[in-house]
Every structure is written in structure tokens, then in C-alpha cells.
Amino acid sequence: MKYKTVCRIATVALIAAGCLGQAQADQLADIKTRGTLVCGVLSTLDPFGYLDPNSRELVGYDVDFCKGVAKQLGVKPELRQLSLDARIPELSQGRVDILAAVLGYTPARAGQIDFSDTYFLSSQKLAVQQDSGYTVPADLDGKRISSIKGSSTQAFxxxxxxxxxxxxxxxAPSAFMALTQRKVEGFGLTExxxxxxxxxxxxxSTIKVLETPLGQEPWGLGLKKGEPQLVAAVNTALASMETSGEAQAIxxxxxxxxxDYHMQRTFKVEPIKP
Structure with a gap:
């Protein structure tokens, strides 16, 4: 075999090896190399993600879970504010690594992104005026109900x-204001x-919450499709937070x-059942 031919074969082999290495690279490795976990969070939904009026820092239930997962992965959290509509596009386009943003599981969403195990179980309910006479959701058949654009409440x-x-x-504030101003008869959101x-x-307050729920919705952390190593690592992190009591503390x-809510935690971190 001529020298030039040998060199050419060797060069092709090196290129192929490099391409294979790139193909086998995964997002989890990138996150650990970078040293940060970029979390997409909301900034307008107290108590899950909002700007503290005193510190002007992002705080909330979702924010603390983002920080907890980042700690378990051995990296620092980097918070990025998103709108509800932008959550899945920002994740799919790689601008964030993970979504901790009141992301309820739906089959449609599961076709676009992967979900972690459940870290919150949401009861979707309706708020109405106390003098409305409405006692169950069915009473609002044919009525106007406000909700957040792009939210899973709309499907419920x-x-x-x-x-x-x-x-x-x-x-959410605008949707709630519509109810207080009687522009709508009901407002749907997580309890x-x-x-x-x-x-x-x-x-x-002249507003009350109807006790009968529209349904229950498991929330998961959102992850880009095709990253099984990252999904497994995030689920391990959530399991550790459950075992240590950190999930309960949050x-x-x-x-x-x-x-202000006086709620009891009736769920644990566990796989979402489609």
C-alpha cells in the first residue's frame, strides 16, 4: 500500500473517530463541563417563580427545585426568565437546559419534550365571585372563564x-383581574x-375557590428530547431530594x-403515569 494511501486512510479514520465522539457527546456532559445548569423559570407566578420585591431576585418553589437539582449535579444554577408561551421553544432550541416553570404533563407536550419525575401535583380549580351562586364547575357551562394563554388549565x-x-x-394577574372586575364569570388556575x-x-375579598377540581395535573421538569443521560441524572437528583427531606422542606x-396557603403535601417524587 502506498504511503499516500495509508495517510489518506488514517486521516479518514481520525475524522470518523472525531465525528463518533461528537455523536456520543451528551448534554449532561456539556452541563458538567460548563459548570452551570441553565434553568428556564417564570417570574410572574408567585409562589412558584417570581421577583422578590425587596431583593429583586427570582425566588419560588420552582426556583428552589432548580437550585436543588443543580446542587445534586455538582454545578451552579443559572436562572433565565421565560414566558409561558416561550418555555418549550426555548428548551427545544437549546437556550435553556431544563424547565422549572409550572410545566404540567400532557400527552401533547410529552411528544415535544421529555419530563422528569413528578415534583409537584397540581389541583386545577376555578375561582368565582362569592355571590355568583356557582358551586361546581358544571355551573359555568356557557359562561366566560379567564385563563393564561398557553396554560394546561385551558385543556382542563x-x-x-x-x-x-x-x-x-x-x-395570571390580568386573568384574575378580569374576574374581580366581573368581565368573566370564572378564572381557572392551579389551586x-x-x-x-x-x-x-x-x-x-369577594372571590372563592370551588372545591370540586377540574382535574389533577402532575408537574415535571422539562428536558430536551434525546438526552437520556440528563433525564436519568435529574430523576436521581429529585429522588435524593425526596429522601433527604429537601423536597418536603421546599x-x-x-x-x-x-x-399563606396552609396546604398539605399529599404526593411524593415519583414517575409520571401517562
Whole structure:
């Protein structure tokens, strides 16, 4: 075999090896090499992700889970504010590594991204005026119900109250304001956030939450498709947070008996059942 031919074969082999190495590279390795986990979070949904009025820092239930997972991975968290509509596009385009952004599991979303195990179980409910006479969701059939544009609550409303007229708003405060101003007859959202809005109105609040839920929705951390190593590492991190009590402590801090919500944690970190 001529020398030039040998060199050419060797060069091709090296290039192929390099390409194979790139193909086998994974996002988890990139994150650890970089030393940061870029988390997409919300900044307008207290108590899950919002700007603290005093420190102007992003805080909340989701933010603490992002920080907890980053710690378990041995890297620093880097928080990036996203809108509800931008969550999945930003993840799919690689601008964030993970979503900790009130991301409820749906089959449609599972076709676009991967989900971690459950880190929160949300009861989707409706808020109405106390003098409305409404006692169950079905009472709002044919009525106007406000919700956040792109939220999973809209799917719950459509399936539970097919005749309802959904009015979309860009954020939760605007959707809630529509109810207080009687522009709509109901407002759909996760129970925790509904109760937070009512607490902020104070004793003079004329809003109540209907006890019958629209449904329950497991929340998972969102991850880009095709990254099994990262999914496994995140699930291991969540399991460690559950075992150590950190997951419970985060719940107690933001939603527990000593918070404004007085809620009990009735779930554990576990795989989402489609």
C-alpha cells in the first residue's frame, strides 16, 4: 500500500473517530463541563417563580427545585426568565437546559419534550365571585372563564366544561383581574395560585375557590428530547431530594401550614403515569 494511501486512510479514520465522539457527546456532559445548569423559570407566578420585591431576585418553589437539582449535579444554577408561551421553544432550541416553570404533563407536550419525575401535583380549580351562586364547575357551562394563554388549565376547562367560553390572558394577574372586575364569570388556575391571589385581596375579598377540581395535573421538569443521560441524572437528583427531606422542606416553605396557603403535601417524587 502506498504511503499516500495509508495517510489518506488514517486521516479518514481520525475524522470518523472525531465525528463518533461528537455523536456520543451528551448534554449532561456539556452541563458538567460548563459548570452551570441553565434553568428556564417564570417570574410572574408567585409562589412558584417570581421577583422578590425587596431583593429583586427570582425566588419560588420552582426556583428552589432548580437550585436543588443543580446542587445534586455538582454545578451552579443559572436562572433565565421565560414566558409561558416561550418555555418549550426555548428548551427545544437549546437556550435553556431544563424547565422549572409550572410545566404540567400532557400527552401533547410529552411528544415535544421529555419530563422528569413528578415534583409537584397540581389541583386545577376555578375561582368565582362569592355571590355568583356557582358551586361546581358544571355551573359555568356557557359562561366566560379567564385563563393564561398557553396554560394546561385551558385543556382542563375544555374537557370538563365543553360549553365554556375561554378568554385568554398573557399572565395570571390580568386573568384574575378580569374576574374581580366581573368581565368573566370564572378564572381557572392551579389551586395554590388561586388562593394566593385571594390572600392578596385581604379580608374584603369577594372571590372563592370551588372545591370540586377540574382535574389533577402532575408537574415535571422539562428536558430536551434525546438526552437520556440528563433525564436519568435529574430523576436521581429529585429522588435524593425526596429522601433527604429537601423536597418536603421546599413544599413547606412555599405552600405548607406556615405559609399563606396552609396546604398539605399529599404526593411524593415519583414517575409520571401517562
Amino acid at each position: 376547562v375544555k374537557s370538563t366544561i365543553p360549553g365554556a367560553k375561554i378568554v385568554s390572558y398573557d399572565d 395554590a395560585m388561586l388562593r394566593r391571589f385571594i390572600v392578596k385581596l385581604g379580608p374584603s 413544599f413547606d416553605k412555599w405552600l405548607g401550614k406556615d405559609s
